[in-house]
Amino acid sequence: MDANAPASIPDAPSGAGPSPEKRESGLSTPAYLSEDPAYRVFIDSLDYLSPEDIEHIQEAYRFSDEAHRGQTRLSGEPYITHPLAVAGALAEWHMDAPAIIAALLHDVMEDTSVTKAEITDHFGKQVADLVDGLSKLDKIEFQSYQEAQAENFRKMLMAMARDLRVVMVKLADRRHNLQTMGPIRLDKRRRIARETLEIYVPIATRLGLNNISRQLQDLSFRHIYPMRFQVLSRAVQAARGNRRELLTKILDGIRNKLNEAHIEGGVFGREKSLYSIYHKMVEKHLSFSQVLDIYGFRIIVHDIPTCYLALGALHARYKPVPGKFKDYIAIPKENGYQSLHTTLIGPYGTPIEIQIRTEAMHRLAEEGIASHWLYKDSDTGGGDLQIKMHQWLQSLLELQSAAGDSSEFLEHVKVDLFPNEVYVFTPKGKILSLPRGATVIDFAYAVHTDIGHRCIAARIDHELIPLSAELESGNQVEIVTAPHATPNPAWLSYVKTSRARSKIRQFLRTIQQDSSSALGENMLNQELRAIGVIPAAIPEAVWERELRHAGKKTKRDLFADIGLGYCAAPVVARRLADQDDVPHGEEGFATPLVIRGTEGTAIELAPCCRPIPGDPIIGVLRKDHGLVIHTHSCRTIRRLGSIEPQNWIHVDWQPDPGQFFDVRIRVTVKNIRGVLGRVASSIAQSGANIDHVNMDQERPGLFTELHFLIQVSGRPHLAVLMRGLRRIPEVVRIIREQE
Structure with a gap:
């Protein structure tokens, strides 16, 4: 989608594509377009393609112009100038005909009434899929702009995963948008620029498209901080003049050293992008005058062994900065980038950043994945990429x-x-x-x-x-x-x-789904039996009607919603029981739901009271948390006793859960040497495990309070443990801690 959204949309259905008569006779290029210098340059740049491909691209151009007829950009230019510029960028990368056609058509599905079927009819399914992957989901209602953006990015990235040409078109589209955002209001320009830095620049970097990545960074920087961009731009221009003599001296020194070592290669100075300079200033809290390495140097040689020879020659002339050497030839970056990086101390103590690479590495570093199309016949290392x-x-x-x-x-x-x-x-x-x-x-x-x-x-x-x-x-x-x-x-x-x-x-969601489903099924069966319905006797047709009513695909999904608290088991049970073809028996009693306390994420033992087997308990159904188990004496239960009574569930312990449960105890002891060891030994002898212990040292004196988090199998086990502690002479008092 063009940031300069069409300023005018035609009322007539001309945007629906060529009429049947035009399809038969062929579309003619309007005179003002065929004479347009930009159009002629674009067509001339396609000389690497076959005449048949060029003819198809010209047809796509005419189709796009017809679809966007009457639309203008906010700058007042005909809208066709935008897709033409995007297609021109792809031609620079020597992309194939389907990609260039998709670039010419990338906005027609969003901004006109042209459909995917029409594009398929004219240009084939491959092109239609590319255009569809580039089109936003404008027909879907979203709760927020962020949600819409996330879904649009998801769609684009999924299309990119299927066909990399999608993102190539999108990056060219975004670059042209940033270059022509002058008429757009400032807040929208900043939003688009930040989005570019957050998503599109990293994607370009990941694909090795360093050239376009740097361009997107500088363009975004200009729109987010226009004043800082101007000030820094002027400072770099001034520094360029002030440091010309120093840079010339460094370049000559590097060339002389390579010549002495009989190493053939090109030496080039490179100026860092404004955004990278600004980013370094912000990250390291530097002023511009403190950023000495705004210039770097690049050495291009013939093969890999010569890269290391050049490195040795330079280290013999200039002292390397410790820790500033990186060998991306031996260990390439994830995007395929290869080069030797070193930082040297140059004349007057100036740090010099140098990159050493082969010609093939240089092509890959600048064009990344685009080099696959640019240099198909050369060995650029594109296979690994x-x-x-x-x-x-x-x-x-x-x-x-x-x-x-x-x-x-x-x-x-x-x-x-x-x-x-x-x-x-x-x-x-x-x-x-x-x-x-x-x-x-x-x-x-x-x-x-x-x-x-x-x-x-x-x-x-x-x-x-x-x-x-x-x-x-x-x-x-x-x-x-x-x-x-x-x-x-x-x-x-x-x-x-x-x-x-x-x-x-994903694993935790699956576990939660399984445990929530099991809990929900038990809760629903409990309610059904209480109203005289045998769960196994409910016909499948009744279940299907209930699933349609609840908007669920399977009974497992319905049970999971009950277990997670999204719908109430009594309500679902009553709806099922009210069906004519459900057999009824005598109403039973509401029996407690039996739990082990170790069912998984669907059942949570409340940390406020830490119930253990043997405690009288009650369950509270909370959305997204499942069933939370409290003791009857818990302060939280007493405080919330009258709130949402339909969410309170009668529960009871399974006779022998066979697991250990956390419980907190506070032991008041005489402040005597070795007492902690005796207390800990007694707890261990009872068969309990000490998970954590700390001492209350705020009030030193005759007595000290020891706080233990221990693990027991249940209330009887805890009673045995506490009886053992009371036999220790130094123990004054034992309390189970609960809120």
Whole structure:
């Protein structure tokens, strides 16, 4: 969609595409268009395509012009100038004919009455799918702008995963929008520019399209901070003149050193983009005068061995800055980028940033995935890049299937687009690239989903470390697994990669769905029996009517909604019982729902009172939380006793849950040496486990309070434990702590 939305939309149905007569006789190009210099330059740039392809592109041009006839941009120009500019950018990348045709038509489905079927009829399904992937979901009602944007990005990225040409058109479209946003109001310009920095720049970088990435950054910077852009631009121009002599001296010195070493290669000065200078100033709190490395130097040589020879020659002339050398040839970036990076101390103590690469690496660094089309016949290393991009696009499809909604999917993709990599090794020596700040859990899921799910411990460089430990480049990581281990929800607080986050969430959602469904089915069966209906006797036709009424596909989905508190079991039971073909018996009594307390995410033991087997309990159904179990004496229950009585569930414990439960006790003891050890020993002898202990040291004196979080099998076990503690002479008082 063009940021300069059409200023006028024709009332006549001319936007629906060519009439049948024009389809038969062919569309003629209007005189004002055929004489347009931009159109002629565009057509001339297609000389790498076959005459048949060029003819199809000209037909698409005429079709787009006819569809947009009467529409103008906010600048007053005919609307066709925008798709023409986008198509021209794709021609610069030597994209194929379907991509260029899609660029010419990319707005017709959004801004005119042309349909996908018409595009298919004229230009084939391939082009129609590309245009559809570029079209926003304007016909769907969304709750908010953010939700609409998330769903539109999801649609575009899914289309991109199927066909990379979609994003190539979109990036060219976004660049032209930013170049021509002058007539748009300031707040909208800033929103579009921020969106570009947040989504489109990282996508371009991930695809290795560094040229367009830098252009998008500078254009966005100009729209978000126009005054800062102007001030910094003037400062760079002034510095360019002031430092010309210094730069010439450095260039000559580099060339002389390469000549002395008999190394053939080109040496070029490169000026950093305004946005990268500004970003460095903000990130490191520097003034412009403190940013000494606004200029860098690039050396282009013939082959990889010469790259390392050039590096050695330069290190012999200028002292390298420790820690500022990166070998992206041996370990390429995720987007296929390869180069040697080093920072040297030049004349007058000026730091010099130098990149050394081959010609093939340079093409790949500047054009990225576009080099696949630009240099099809040359060995640019594009094969590895194609494999990497295919793997990344496949990961997008995995994220889509794992994400709960569009907003969650977009969140995962954003994480994935800001890698700033660290490189770590598996025990077998395989290198994995992960985002900076990634943890052991991220590594485990990067190896395999099952490894992540079953992870219980890890070794970094042969030493045991916690699962939350952040990885550093060069670490060798070994994952320890257990067959019955499962993901911990706490992992979500420190994982960094979208893959790990989405896999953990997907697992937890599945577990929640299973446990909620089982709970909901028990609750519904309890209500049905209470009103004299045998659940197994309900005909399938009745269930189908109820599912249609509830808007659910399966009984499992309906049970899960009951278990999660989205609908009430008594209401569903009454609707089922009221059906004519449901057999009835005698009404029974409302029996308590029997629980173990370890059912999973559907049943939660309230942390305020920490009920254990043997305590009188009651359940409260809360949306998104399932059934929360409290003791009868809990203060929360007394406070909320009259609120939403339909959500209160009679529950009881299963006779022998066979598990341990957390309980808090407070033990007041005489302040004597060794008393903590005696108390802890007594607790251990009772068969309980101490999970946590702390001492109340605010009031030192004759007595001290010890606070224990212990694990017991139930109330009888707790009674045995407390009797044992009372036998210790130094123990003055024991209280079970509950709110």
